[in-house]
Amino acid sequence: MDTTRNLALAAWMTEHGYSSNALADAVNQALGALTGSPGGLDGSSVRDWKAGRVRWPKSATRAALENLTGLPATALGFVPRGRAASAPAPPQEDPVNRRSFLTATAATAAVPLPLSAAPHRVGATDIARLRGKFAGVVAGDHQHGGIRGIETRALELATEAVDLQGRGSAGQRVRSQLYAVAAAFTSSAMWAAIDGRRFDAARRHHERAASLAAMSGDQAIQFRIWSHAGTLYRHLGHPADALAANDVARNLSVARRDPLFASLGHARHAAIHGATGDLAAVRRSLGHAQEALDRADSSVPRPVWLEAFYGQSELDSLALAAYLALGDWSAAEAHAHRSLAGLRPHMHRSRAIATARLARAQLGQGDLEPAVSTAMGIRPEARRHPRISGMLGAFGTRLRECAPHSPHTRTWTQYEREAPA
Known part of the structure; x- marks a missing residue:
């Protein structure tokens, strides 16, 4: 078997910060959204892709990968059966948001419908395609939290869903579903902005999402949007709102x-x-x-x-x-x-938040050594998340207030100083 390495997939994973296990988890989530049952991939499956031992995954897996990345399987270095392998160029980097989830693929992901003489009939296939992409956005959120790349990607997909209304004919039911999926994408942008502490942007996204959801008549997405709004106002310190x-x-x-x-x-x-x-x-x-x-x-x-x-x-x-x-x-x-x-394995951001809160609870009880150990156990990449960074900053401030001369305080201060930015 030809085992030419899949350099395109390896480059995409490096660009977006995915390990083999993390990509397997994300694709399993996207598979669950597409098929109704979660996938059974693990890190070894992805390593087989990268090594070229599996050159053309099963159709459902390819669809999940395409929804997750926004790229066709061939652009990710996979080769259809019966076709000679070529040396695909790795995906281009976005110099502005090099490490942001999906930002580098946003320009190619929202592929416009081909123009033709006959009007396009928007239907269930279009809705299913958009819902698959939404599953990818949700999976990315659990991996990376509120980075700008997720916010940007979600807004672009919301625009794609709304634009379909003007590109072809559709019945009322399909139009309602398009508004619902556009609202869903916009609510994900809203959540990414909340999680990234970009509250002004979150308020703008809430207004747009609520309007789209009202036009859709979909109560489930209306629930998500207004529940997010409650969280937004809680973080802003407005409990009555x-x-x-x-x-x-x-x-x-x-x-x-x-x-x-x-x-x-x-x-x-x-x-x-x-x-x-x-x-x-x-x-x-x-x-x-x-x-x-x-x-x-x-x-x-x-x-x-x-x-x-x-x-x-x-x-x-x-x-x-x-x-x-x-x-x-x-x-x-x-x-x-x-x-x-x-917590489920893919919920990295949620794990970091719960761990930072645990450290604060231990500190509140005067348990300095376990509190510092817990806080230091948060993965370095998670520390860069705005919400977690703020929580750990507040933890350090409180630690120095209550035990300024403790050796555990010195340990934490040195850790903060030496931790990678």
């Missing part, structure tokens, strides 16, 4: 019909109540969230964005945020350990 926005989500009929939506609404309400200092409300909301989660039927199909992150681990993460805000350090630590134990 946060509660009002989250109430919009919780009062939608989808939250009354589906316990999983209801659980997420209650859990995010608990985090907001934590910011107001209302312990009784936190406990009440968490109780409702847990009861609803326990009732949720896991066999019911739900949107990919919800299935990708919400479950017991995320409920505990929101409880952790609530108890940290209240200063109940022991309760916060207990929820941190539960959240970390239940």
Whole structure:
């Protein structure tokens, strides 16, 4: 067998910071969105691609890869069966955002529909293609968090979905679905901006996403957008606005019909109540969230964005945020350990956030050595995330305030100084 190395795929992975295991996880997520069942790839599968031992993956895997990267399989160095291998050029770098997820491929990903004399009929195939790309955006978010590349890519795909309205004919149902998928992409841009602490941009994306969602009539995406708005206002320090926005989500009929939506609404309400200092409300909301989660039927199909992150681990993460805000350090630590134990392997950003919060809970209890050890255990690449960087900066400030002469404080200060930028 010809085992010419796939240099194009290797270059793309290096450009976007993917290890073999990380790419396998992301493609498995995209496969789940396309086929309804997650893929079974692992790091060895990707290493086979890179080494040229597998030159043309199965069709579903190729589709998932194309949705994830925005590039055709041949541009990623794969060779159709029966065709001689060539030496494909590696993908071009974007000098502005070299390390941002998918930025280098954004220009080629949004491929316009070919012009022809006959009008294009927009239909289910177009919707499925866009939804596959949305699954790739969601997978990228869990890998990388709120970087600008994800925000930019999501906005470009939202524009692509809206532009399809004017490029061909479509029935009302398909038009509603196009608005819904455009709203979904825009809500992902909104979340990336929130996570990256770009709050002015997040507010603009919220206005656009809410408008698109209203035109779609899709309650699931309306829930996501208004739930995100509640989180935005919580981070801005406006708990009254946060509660009002989250109430919009919780009062939608989808939250009354589906316990999983209801659980997420209650859990995010608990985090907001934590910011107001209302312990009784936190406990009440968490109780409702847990009861609803326990009732949720896991066999019911739900949107990919919800299935990708919400479950017991995320409920505990929101409880952790609530108890940290209240200063109940022991309760916060207990929820941190539960959240970390239940996180899925691909959720790197969520793991880093929960770990930083755990360190703060340990510090609040005066456990300096485990707190510093926990904080130092966060992966260096995660430390560059704006949200995590801010959390660790606040951790260091509080550590120096409460124990300025401790050897553990000196250890942390030296670690901060020597950590790669």
